[in-house]
Structure formats: structure tokens, C-alpha cells
Amino acid sequence: MADIVLSPVIGRLVELLFAEAKLLSGVHQRATILQGELDIIQSLLKDNANAWSDKGEMSNTLKVLVTQLSAVAERIEDVLDEYARHVKPYHGHRSNGLLRFCLCNVRFSAISLKPRYDIASEIENINESLTAIKSYCQSFGLRPLEGSSSQTTNVERRYVTLLRDHDPFIEEDELVGIDSPMEELKIKLLGGQSVRSVISLVGEGGIGKSTLARKVYKDVTVKQHFDCHAWITVSQSYNEKTLLENIRKQILSKEKSSTEDCDTQDGLIVALRQFLQTKRYIVVLDDVWQKDFWNVIKGALPINQRGSRIIITTRNSNVAACCKETPFDIVQEVQALSPDLSLELFYKKAFRYGGYHPELEKWSRMIVNKCHGLPLIISVVAGLLSTKEKNEYEWRSVLNNLSSVLEEECVSKILLLSFLDLPSSLKNCLLYLAMFPEDSEICDYDLYGLWIAEGFVEARRNMTLLQVAETYLEELIHRNIVQCEYFYGVEKFIRVHDVMHEMIVAKADEFRVCQIFSAKNESTFERKSRRLSIHGSVTKFLETIKDSAVRSVSYVSGADDELNESSLVTLFGKFKMLKVLYLASSTTLYRLPKEVGTLFHLRLLNLGGTMVEVLPTSIGELHNLQSLDLSFSSVKMLPESIGKLHNLQSLDLEGTFIRELPIAINKLRKLQFLFASHSTNLVLGIKTWRGVKIHEGIGNLENLHTLGVVEAHPRKVGILEEIQKLRKLSTLYITNLTANIHGRALCSFIEKMEKLKKLGLEASSENEFLVVHYISSPHFLDLQALTLSGRLERLPNWIMKLQNLRGLELSFSRLRNDPLVSLRDLPNLVFLVLDQAYDGEELHFEEGRFSKLKELHLIKLEGFRVLKIDKGSLLRLEDFKIGECKQLKEVTTGIQSLGKLKDLTIYGMPVEFTAMIRGYFQDLKNAPYVNVCHDTDSDVSESEDLPADQ
Incomplete structure (x- = not known):
């Protein structure tokens, strides 16, 4: 774990050595030795298991070393900052003329001589300290290990094995909420195509993936359906040959085979493949952490036509994606328990010996809410309470000390598994979340900027640091370590489970992050x-x-x-x-x-x-x-001195009162992110922007990948010509567009922008036509978010080619034909807004369509009379808003089949319509909340926040 302390300073040292080699002369040599010493110590602590206690905590030896290394890291940081302050500003100074050049170099040498001497002297002292620390390590028998190729270090592997032995299944007689996912999984195992398929169960630690898989695996019907069976626990510390041997023993337990004589990994793969080719087999690979594992093991599990099945449980979405190699392979997300089911499980464990205590219901619900629907955490907490007196004092005490209670049990160890598996760069990024209070919702771009500024993000070839930071966050999300909520289908806000947050805070303090x-x-x-x-x-x-x-x-x-x-x-x-x-x-x-x-x-x-x-x-x-x-x-405005910030890479001015950017902005050649808008508002969850004026010369900022919200000039296309020079743009928002002035020029350059992920185009007024139909062969096929605001002659054909589109907002389009006919085949659409976008009478959500849509807004559709929702449509819809559709009279009863719907917001609608909608949900057990809003001018509106059956 020393990498948490050392990685950031080693990164800065490498940067210094490469960038300033010629300047530093003697300093360079000493810094090279310093880097070598740091690398050796980092390897020593990574590779030696005796630095850990048997409880997976730092031993006293390691604590002393981490403390000493932290002090050294701080001294290195001081040296680097001293160099940046006193030496680097003069490095690379250029002057016109030989005499001036010589004079500047003499001045530089005079000014920087003492700071350079001091830096060299301090590095020498630090090297002496590191030599002493290295000797200290070796005196305890720490030696570097040879030939270790696994991603997980030996220290962590030993600990992972320890934790794995304490990962209990929830007792079957206490399971709740498992019948539906169990039947769903059984159908996939026993039915479907005859071709072998892989079913990946994905979810965060403690959510019940292994429990579900084992329950189905042991089912009598399932056992009888397959010829041979194997359950393999993989975990992080797997050995490929050992796992293959384990499969052989289970598959061939009653059969004699030549595979008993196989002593090589390749031999086992060939033998198993040949034997299973004619069998209907089921193999469960439980707790898979790494994608590389599947690439090896799949060779032993043939794709036959016998109805064979493979079940994989994993916390890592990337593993599931890797295993989905054919259309017959399936990814099934294991969901957390609902509040009611969570309480049911809690009662079964806490009151296992019978009895009901109504005076404890309030405290029970509060405790359950802390567990966020994770069966394992609920079971651990409730199991602890089952041994306590049934009174409010004990319940309140556990609630107040929930995190420490969990720390004493196995839950924290399960969460710690996820932490130990991370590379050092991600460990620091995760621990940095301790800076935010519990239950914070953190904007992803805030995180990126902080991680980069702290030096946690490592440079990669052909990628900006921001892009690397994005991959870091995606990895944490895929590993189910942090939770992600999307706004507008693409903008991310990050949350951390309460118990995970407690672990993060403890480790951040322990490692002085x-x-x-x-x-x-x-x-x-x-x-x-x-x-x-x-x-x-x-x-x-x-x-x-x-x-x-x-x-x-x-x-x-x-x-x-x-x-x-x-x-x-x-x-x-x-x-x-x-x-x-x-x-x-x-x-x-x-x-x-x-x-x-x-x-x-x-x-x-x-x-x-x-x-x-x-x-x-x-x-x-x-x-x-x-x-x-x-x-x-x-x-309200930026000073002209902003142009002196030559290292500025990100400038966020969204939602300010700035109406015009100073021309000095065009001097910021390193700028990558520039987003400015004034009077940004949220109206019932929808962003509305007003653009800002920019000056010609913006095309000089060749490193820009985000630009918005730019106000086009009403009478010329100069700004558009500037923007088309920015070939790296992935996000672009332009307002104040007119058909006659900007139409063809706009289409011409946007069509060629290959890297676009987000695009927003807004006409100068509600009645102005937005000309986008001249785009015929868009190069931006990876577009994820699209906003079109303005009249449209028709829905552009190129929209149907955007297979990765997640968010779409159409405003003031006034389309005459049902837009759903064109949009229904967009496979990844999760967010859809139709705001004055359709003048027709009927919208029809057909069966099987819009299967991923989670949020739907239908606003001010003036001719809209009939809403048809077929059963089997909008299966994942969670948030539905209908507003100011005055003519809407009829909604088909298919709306009752929206099983995932959580919130239904109605505003500006007749009282009769509201009563009809409430009637649809009156008798449903899991009815959504129906919010009736009376004020649509802001996101915080007066509302009746009542269940549908009230």
C-alpha cells in the first residue's frame, strides 16, 4: 500500500527528470538516484506479505514505514515546489538578439544559482533518508519477489484469501425478494436457444449475486436438466491451472478420463473441451474480478449446441461486457432490495426467535435505510441486533454507531476487497472522496479537476489528462465501488454508499491521503x-x-x-x-x-x-x-488579466451573469474546456441556456474539446468558420442560429466533426427554422447527447444512425408526424424530451420499444389528445413528466405496466386528467408517486407529493 503515498511524488519526479534534464545538471543525477530508491522501497512493501497482520490491517512495522515515507514524500514535494518557484520560471526564456540572449542567461544563472544549490543539497539529504528506510525494510527480511505477473500483489493476495474465507452466504430460509430474479434466471438456464450461452450476474458487493446463483444452481429442476455441473469460486487470487483442475474434478467426478493424467494447463483445456463438446453442462464462475480470466478459461468451455450454460458473478461491468461475445450471452443486473423487502429480511434476522415489537419499527426502518437494500449488510446488522435486548436504547445505539458495528463484522472486509484490487492511481482517487461529506452528490467534472490538480492522474499517450480521469471514474463505476446517477442521460453525479464512505475515510486517514x-x-x-x-x-x-x-x-x-x-x-x-x-x-x-x-x-x-x-x-x-x-x-465579467493564465486548461462559467467573454480568452492556448452561459435555469429538470458572445480568434484554441454556449452572430458566419478549425471538439453548443445566415455553413462543418459526443443547436427564436437536414453522412456516430431547439421541417434522417445516443431533447420543432416512429429504434436512449416538438394528436409507445428509456418529458404538445403505451414498452421508465398538454384526454391502461416507474409529475393539466391517472395506479402495490405541480417557473415548485392511491 506504499504506492498510495509514493505514486504522486514519483510521477512528479519523472516529469521533472524528463522536462528539465539539461537545466539541472547535478540536480538531475541526484533526482535520478532518488527515483530509483523510491521505486525499490515501493516494490519491497508491495511484495512482502509479512508487512500485514493476519487481520488484513497494517502491522506496526508497516505503520512506521508509511509514516516515514509520508514525511519523505512531503520533503520531495517541498523540493519540487521550491524548484517550480525559483528555477522553472527562468527556464526556456527566449530573447531576440544574441547580446540580449547572453545577458538573460547570465541573469538566469545568477538568480537561480543558490536555489539550484539548495535543491541539490536537499535531494542529497532525502537520498540519505531513503537509504536508511531501505535498510530498515531489509532488516525485517523484506525482499523483492521474482516473477510475479499477477495484477494483485502478494500482500493483497494473502489478504484476499483471508477475506474470502469469511464471505458468507445468506441462509436460504431467510431469503426475501429472490423469487422473481430466481425465476428469471431459471428461464434463461432451461429455455432459450440450444447454443451455449453466458449469463453474467452483475452488482455491487453484498447485493446477493452469489446467493442467487447458488440457489438456482442447487435447484432440483436445474440439476436434472444438465448432464454435468461445476461451481468454481474464482476471486482475485486465482490460479488458472488450479481452477481448471477443480472443474475437471467436479465435471468428471463419476467418470474416468484421460484428463486425470494431464499435468499442463493447455492439456487440461484441450481435454475438458473435448469431453464437454457433447455434454449439456452448467458451470458457475463465482466472484470474477479480471477480464483476462475469461480469455483463458473460455477455451475449456466449448460453444456447443446442447443448451449448455455458464453463470458468472462479478462486481465489474467490464468483466460482464467481456464475456458477452455472442447475441445469446446475457448480462443480468442484480438489484438491491426495495425498502419493504429490506425490512422483511431485517425482521427475519433480528426477530428470528419470534415476537413483534411495534415500538422498534421506527428505529428498524432507520437502520434498514442505512443499509441501502444490500442483503449482506442487512443480515449482518440484523444478526447483531438479534442478540441484543429488544428496546429503543439498543436499536438507537446501533443506528448511531452503525459504521463501527459494520467495521467489526465481515461487511467492511467485503468492501475492502474492492479497494485492494484497485491500481495505485485509483486507490488515491477513491480515497480522495473522503474530502466530501457522507451522501454527497459530486459532479464528475469537479472530481476530474481535483484528481488532476492533486497529481493522481497519470499521463497516457494520445489522451488528455481529463480523458484519463474519465476512464478512472468509469472504472470505479464498473467495479460498483461508487454509484452513478445520470442527468440528461449523460451528465454524471457520483455518490458513495454510506458504509463504503466510512471505510474510505478511515483508509484516507490511515494513509495520510x-x-x-x-x-x-x-x-x-x-x-x-x-x-x-x-x-x-x-x-x-x-x-x-x-x-x-x-x-x-x-x-x-x-x-x-x-x-x-x-x-x-x-x-x-x-x-x-x-x-x-x-x-x-x-x-x-x-x-x-x-x-x-x-x-x-x-x-x-x-x-x-x-x-x-x-x-x-x-x-x-x-x-x-x-x-x-x-x-x-x-x-458578471472577467478581467482582461485572465489572458495571462497561460497554463489554464479548464474554465467553467456555466450559469453566471457573463454575457460576453473578453478577447484575452483567445490567448489561452492550453485551454481544453470552455463552457459559458448566462441565466442558466432548471425548469422541472430541463436545462435552458443563453449563449455568450465570443470574439473572432477562438479558432486559435486548438486544444479545445468542450465549447459552449456560443452565441452566433446574427448577420455573419465568422464565428462558425472559427469553430470549424477546432478538430478536437467533443462537446459543442451554439445558440442564436438563423436559417438564412447559418444553415448550410453549420451543416457543412458539423457533419465532419468525428469526435462529437454532445451537440446542442438552438435557433434565434421559437419560430425560426433550425436547418440541420443538409447533414447527410454524419461523422459523429458516437454522439451521446443531442439538443435541437427550433422549428424543424422534418426529423432529420441522420438521427436514426446515432446508435449510441443516450439523451435527446427536441424543443419548438412543431413536427407533424409522430417522432416516435423514427426514434423507436435508438437502442441506448435513456432520456427523451418533447417540448412543443409535435403538433399531432397521438403518440404511440409500441411493445418492445424504448427498452432503456428512464426519463420521459412530454411538454406543451398542443394538439396531443391520445397517449398509447403498449404493455412491454418503456420497461425501465423511472421518471415521467407530463405538462401543459391541455388537449390530452386519453391514456391507455398500458401505463399501469410501467413497473419501474418511481415518479410521475403532472403540471398545468386539467383536474380530470389528474384524477384519471391516479385512478390507474390506485390498486397497485408498488405505485409511483404522483406529483401535481402548480408552478412551472422553477424546479422547486409547490406540489402535492402524494402516493398514487391517495
């Missing part, structure tokens, strides 16, 4: 990390922390929000080495003091959601600033 300063610990707080998150009083924080070595400060505003200009002046004076300053959503911060310009090392500044109106001109002194977030703040 970051720490929390809060009201709970302000009197006993002792700084261990250079990254601090304030969850309490800023004043008390500034009184408590006097260490100028702090590098990252994150402030989470709450009821005691007291952040202001004065406190920031104090903060800037104390912490001059800050690299990350995250002040989002403070409602008491109105001014950013000019002293911000003294923060030479600052890489990220987030003022999103604050009341700040003006940026000081000193903002231009932040020469190392890479990310500036002012989204949804009160900022």
Missing part, C-alpha cells in the same frame, strides 16, 4: 495530511491549523457557513503553498480578495455557486492555475 476538520474533532484535531477538508467553522479551522505546508483546502458549506473575504485573506496569508482551493457553494462569500494572486502554486480554484461578483485583476498572477470554476456564481 486527506483529513477532515469538523465540529466532532476540532478540539482534538492533529494534522497528518497536507490535504484538509473543512466541514465546520472556518474561523476555528484557521485558529487550529497554523502549518503553512498545507497544499489543499476544501470547504464544505453548511448551516454554519461563515466564509468571507476577511477569512480568505487570513487563509491566503497562512497557506502560501496551496495548490487546490475548493470553496464551492458558499453563500456568504461575496468578494475574492486580491491576495489570491500570491498563491503562486495554485492549480485549481473552485468558486462555483458562491456569491462572488468580480474577480480581482491579480487573478492573472496565478501562472500555474490549470482549472478555474465559477459555475453558477454571481460573476
